[in-house]
Amino acid sequence: MFFPFNLYQFFNDPKDYLLQLQIKHGDPFPLAFPGATTIWLTGKPELAKAIFTAPIDSFKASEKNPVGALLGPEGLIMQSGKDHLKSRKEFTPYFSKSNLSPMSESIIDAFNELINPLEVAGKLDLQKISLDLSLKIILKFLFPHLNSEELKRAELETQKFLASYSASLLFIPQWVPGTWNIFNKNKGDLDELFYNHFLVGTKEAIHNPLSALVDKSKDYVLDQMRTMIVAGHETSATSLCWSLHYIYKDQYLLNRLREELQECSINNILQNPFLEAVVNESMRIHPPVPFITRKIINRPFFLGDKKFQIDDEIGVCLSLLHRESLVWENAQAFIPERFLTKKYSPFEFAPFGGGARRCIGAEFSHLELKVLIAQFIKTFNGELKDINDPRSRVMQITIGPKSAVDLFYKKIN
Numbered sequence: 001m002f003f004p005f006n007l008y009q010f011f012n013d014p015k016d017y018l019l020q021l022q023i024k025h026g027d028p029f030p031l032a033f034p035g036a037t038t039i040w041l042t043g044k045p046e047l048a049k050a051i052f053t054a055p056i057d058s059f060k061a062s063e064k065n066p067v068g069a070l071l072g073p074e075g076l077i078m079q080s081g082k083d084h085l086k087s088r089k090e091f092t093p094y095f096s097k098s099n100l101s102p103m104s105e106s107i108i109d110a111f112n113e114l115i116n117p118l119e120v121a122g123k124l125d126l127q128k129i130s131l132d133l134s135l136k137i138i139l140k141f142l143f144p145h146l147n148s149e150e151l152k153r154a155e156l157e158t159q160k161f162l163a164s165y166s167a168s169l170l171f172i173p174q175w176v177p178g179t180w181n182i183f184n185k186n187k188g189d190l191d192e193l194f195y196n197h198f199l200v201g202t203k204e205a206i207h208n209p210l211s212a213l214v215d216k217s218k219d220y221v222l223d224q225m226r227t228m229i230v231a232g233h234e235t236s237a238t239s240l241c242w243s244l245h246y247i248y249k250d251q252y253l254l255n256r257l258r259e260e261l262q263e264c265s266i267n268n269i270l271q272n273p274f275l276e277a278v279v280n281e282s283m284r285i286h287p288p289v290p291f292i293t294r295k296i297i298n299r300p301f302f303l304g305d306k307k308f309q310i311d312d313e314i315g316v317c318l319s320l321l322h323r324e325s326l327v328w329e330n331a332q333a334f335i336p337e338r339f340l341t342k343k344y345s346p347f348e349f350a351p352f353g354g355g356a357r358r359c360i361g362a363e364f365s366h367l368e369l370k371v372l373i374a375q376f377i378k379t380f381n382g383e384l385k386d387i388n389d390p391r392s393r394v395m396q397i398t399i400g401p402k403s404a405v406d407l408f409y410k411k412i413n
């Protein structure tokens with residue numbers, strides 16, 4: 001069977017395109033990439049549960065991950081089986097609450113470094129500032145020993161590397177000169193700088209996941225390092241931008257959060273249920289990663305009564321899961337209170353995926369988002385240039401706002 005994949009429609013409005021596919025084909029439905037595998041996606045909680053709770057040997061990672069070129073085959077996202085399990089075991093302790101708690105201070109430092117130089121009033125591009133903040137923060141997490149000059153260099157080299165990649169490269173064969181050459185050159189420059197200069201010293205920086213890698217091969221170290229940077233950067237930035245969009249578009253929400261977080265210590269900020277609900281509701285409506293995939297191995301797999309064979313690819317469409325009408329009343333509306341009155345299962349609400357591959361950085365990003373939102377509302381009064389919800393677009397690895405999210409701000413003394 002052939003299902004034409006309309007690239008233009010996908011890139012133009014991915015969330016709507018996925019919804020149209022589900023309406024047209026039912027659930028699960030096929031998402032077919034030209035010249036590549038068809039992925040069968042579901043937006044139904046009971047089928048998401050089947051995928052997230054399947055025995056660990058049911059699946060491997062998809063080799064055709066659209067960001068595979070950025071990550072490398074030995075990074076956590078691309079690993080499978082025993083290798084994946086081993087790496088997960090090594091990294092997990094670094095992402096525990098207690099290990100992460102010193103990060104709050106680095107996050108506030110990053111905020112101050114970028115925000116203090118701003119004028120007392122003006123226009124702030126929330127997408128750009130979110131990307132700048134999250135890059136600084138993930139690099140501070142991975143390389144806590146760098147001084148500010150080194151950190152600046154690390155930021156610039158990473159931005160150059162990321163800017164030379166776009167999803168459209170996937171449709172250009174590697175042998176075509178031009179864009180791939182630029183990407184490979186920038187990747188080489190990044191690897192060289194980080195491996196020969198910045199990774200030295202990570203062993204002493206004990207709170208950092210890269211210190212688990214000191215005796216590993218060069219390719220392994222670099223693939224894991226790029227994986228953490230790529231997975232932890234745009235995802236957090238997109239979530240932050242969407243949350244700020246909802247907060248500044250609604251003065252009631254802004255004031256309520258201000259009241260809730262008044263004179264709150266970091267611990268109270270992290271545990272505040274309303275702030276948590278705002279972050280969750282924003283990720284429900286706009287999960288930065290629109291779908292997760294798995295490749296079937298060892299034995300056929302059923303999604304409902306549909307049987308899939310070995311080597312087929314299946315997955316969960318998070319943006320559809322999060323608007324399933326049987327679970328979410330008034331699913332299009334931003335209603336953080338729903339998270340205060342009901343507990344949703346990990347098969348109904350899954351912005352970080354699920355099962356053995358659930359995002360290892362989920363705790364990290366909650367910490368980052370909450371601390372940054374608290375800083376924003378403490379520092380800025382403001383109004384959005386446009387309060388309408390922007391449509392979505394494919395960014396580098398996430399789905400983000402299609403148009404600029406500009407805040408006309410005034411700093412609070």
Ligand code: HEM
Pocket residue numbers: 076077078088138227228231232233235236239287288289292293351352353354355356357358359360361362364365
């Ligand atoms: C709001 C921010 C974030 C979102 C929405 C997000 C979302 C996701 C999703 C959906 C997956 C795939 C899970 C699956 O296949 O079931 C994933 C995997 C992953 N994420 Fe995140 N992520 C975020 C932040 C981070 C951060 C900050 C880091 C690192 C510091 C990180 C590192 C990873 C890694 C390494 C994986 C691969 C896990 C594995 O395959 O075992 N992520 N993330």
